[in-house]
Amino acid sequence: MITFPGPVSALVTLPVSADRDGIARVLGLERVARDALPDVRVTIPAFNRLLVEGSPRSWDPAEVEARLAGAARRCLRNVPEIDAGDPVSLPVCYDPELAPDLEDLSESSGLGVAEIARLHAGTAYIVLATGFAPGFAYLGDVDPRIAMPRLPTPRRRVEAGSVGIADRRTGIYPAAGPGGWRLVGRVPSALFEDPTERIARFRPGGTVEFRMIDLRTYEAQGG
DSSP states (O other): OEEEEETTEEEEEOSSOSSHHHHHHHHHHHHHHHHHSTTOOEEEEETTEEEEEOOTTTOOHHHHHHHHHHHHHHHHHSOOOOOOOSOEEEEEEOOTTTOTTHHHHHHHHTOOHHHHHHHHHTSOEEEEEEOSSTTOEEEEOOOGGGOBOOOSSOEEEEOTTEEEEEBTEEEEOSSSEEEOSEEEEEOOGGGGOOHHHHHHSOOTTOEEEEEEEOHHHHHHTTO
């Protein structure tokens, strides 16, 4: 489906799931769209969607729609390879002192806290989208055994570096603020102090890995 949310922008929604294969197809579409359309200024991939912004000088909605539709058909035939680059590796402390929802997840899943930490840190996650807050990345998918819905009422304050789970997705709050994800760990907040770096750290299609650290190491690293 192709819609036009602005005078020189088009939003392509692919009929695929918003998961690893979905973002792989969207990134393939992004590459094709930049070659197929003139004067592309901005492209924003996210989940199973791609936003394209062009120039008023060359923007013809009918032509843009036709070219994007053709590009989308090509990308739906096969799942393109993702050029993930080097993974972003982040230390996480899974101590219940820093993770207020960890024990609730342990009770609901029947898994011990150590097993939850092992499962969460044992997956290489794909960045499916960025947004919500500058430097926030939606990562997927967590092991189904530790999937957990959002809180019914968001917290007024979540500490910077908090690692949360919402259904099958996980993410790190880059700055303190409100949030409704279930908190299962925390990255030392010193790693998010530079706003430019925290925005540039994640890109759709990139890979994020977590490594477990204890509370003493967390504190020594600027927690």
